[in-house]
Amino acid sequence: METWNELKDSQPKVVQLLQRSLEKDRLAHAYLFEGSKGTGKKQIAFQLAKSFLCKKNEGAEPCLVCADCKRIDHRNHPDVHIIEPEGLSIKKQQVEHLQKEFTYRGVESGKKVYIVDQADKMTASAANSLLKFLEEPTAPTLAVLMTERASSVLPTIQSRSQQLSFSPLPREKFIERLEKEGISRTLSTLIAGLTQSYEEAIALMESDWIAQARSVVIQLNEELYERPHQVFLTIQDKWIPTFKERRELELGLDMILLWLRDLLYTQVGKTDQLVFADQQTLLEQQALSSSQEKTSQSMSFVLEAKRHLSANVNPQLVMEKLFFSIQEG
Structure with missing residues (x-):
């Protein structure tokens, strides 16, 4: 109250x-x-x-x-x-x-x-x-x-x-509010990037799903650059079992979008705004092997995947097409 x-x-x-x-x-x-x-x-x-x-x-x-x-x-x-x-x-x-x-x-x-x-x-x-x-x-x-x-x-x-x-809640204030609830800075920053709903944020923390989902997203983005042949196996073995419901799938795609935004921020030197701040070293490595243009294009592929998901396309097909498109550039 x-x-x-x-x-x-x-x-x-x-x-x-x-x-x-x-x-x-x-x-x-x-x-x-x-x-x-x-x-x-x-x-x-x-x-x-x-x-x-x-x-x-x-x-x-x-x-x-x-x-x-x-x-x-x-x-x-x-x-x-x-x-x-x-x-x-x-x-x-x-x-x-x-x-x-x-x-x-x-x-x-x-x-x-x-x-x-x-x-x-x-x-x-x-x-x-x-x-x-x-x-x-x-x-x-x-x-x-x-x-x-x-x-x-x-x-x-x-x-x-x-x-x-009603104006959007300032990002930093929302993060501070979540931290007061005992949520780590790492997860508070991620959640603030996914929703501005306090109720939804607390609901996401009621289980360890959000932490598991974050790990899968990081793994996929890491493999995309270092072990591209492994990506499609990880989608089948990790992504599909973790992101089962429609809302979870939407959040997963939003997390990938946030990762790509972090990559773009890294490429232009705005590292103070990172959502995946604990992954800065990995982001810096990826920034060296990718252009701003390719990163922006990858973000457009994610938005396209979200539209396909809304049209009830099979989630595994959506993800496979997304990462194939990103790999092909």
């Missing part, structure tokens, strides 16, 4: 605006939070819900210990409703169910909050149904819509919401 002042470290402009609105009792009835994954949209949405519903708050700060605050933390507050995609989209029936819930008076305080995650994935009929809520808000009601692509949200919904843009 964090305070507004602690959240301000990651999103100073957004938090300052919301704090000021809370202190002056001038909250908008609807907000549209826009920002990439991991920028804290959901965290701040629930913090806003606490401030809105907490009966013991001091100014903008919720008490964090009352029943309302604790229920919101545990995602089981009867007056906080969450809508998120069922399958690929948010459907009209989900919004209609929400409308029905809002015909009843708030269980605890008369106030109600609804949070729409991935609002850009509403179907046209769902978005039009939700629009009625925004045009005729049932006071006191607070709506928070979250999206990575505000431009894909119905323009009339955008115009009836106060839009707040």
Whole structure:
């Protein structure tokens, strides 16, 4: 549980605006939070819900210990409703169910909050149904819509919401936050290159998968230059057993991309920005036997592999084609 002042470290402009609105009792009835994954949209949405519903708050700060605050933390507050995609989209029936819930008076305080995650994935009929809520808000009601692509949200919904843009969390601050959780600098730096989601970062550390995956990526990149004949055997024996799920495969390709970026940084003398800093000697050796142009081309091959993976191409074929392309240059 964090305070507004602690959240301000990651999103100073957004938090300052919301704090000021809370202190002056001038909250908008609807907000549209826009920002990439991991920028804290959901965290701040629930913090806003606490401030809105907490009966013991001091100014903008919720008490964090009352029943309302604790229920919101545990995602089981009867007056906080969450809508998120069922399958690929948010459907009209989900919004209609929400409308029905809002015909009843708030269980605890008369106030109600609804949070729409991935609002850009509403179907046209769902978005039009939700629009009625925004045009005729049932006071006191607070709506928070979250999206990575505000431009894909119905323009009339955008115009009836106060839009707040979330900035990416500064890399070094995120690394420091992970280190405070006892995660080594080596893995914290890698994770910060893969995600800006604190929750996802902690989930990655719940097992030793991330450390194993990192080792496989280093091994493959080392063999690419020193033992190229071994690469395809390692893909079969190490890569496929380690990267089993779709998300793991995506992360694996992202790690290869980070390695190539480190190689490019090494080639241009920016070694203070390395993700694989403990592998600097190896990166320097590879930098001598490769050009910046070839490294950039290899990065484009990885991006192509990611597109093939999204198209459900066999993962082993994706990897074999990727490293064949890099070897051929």
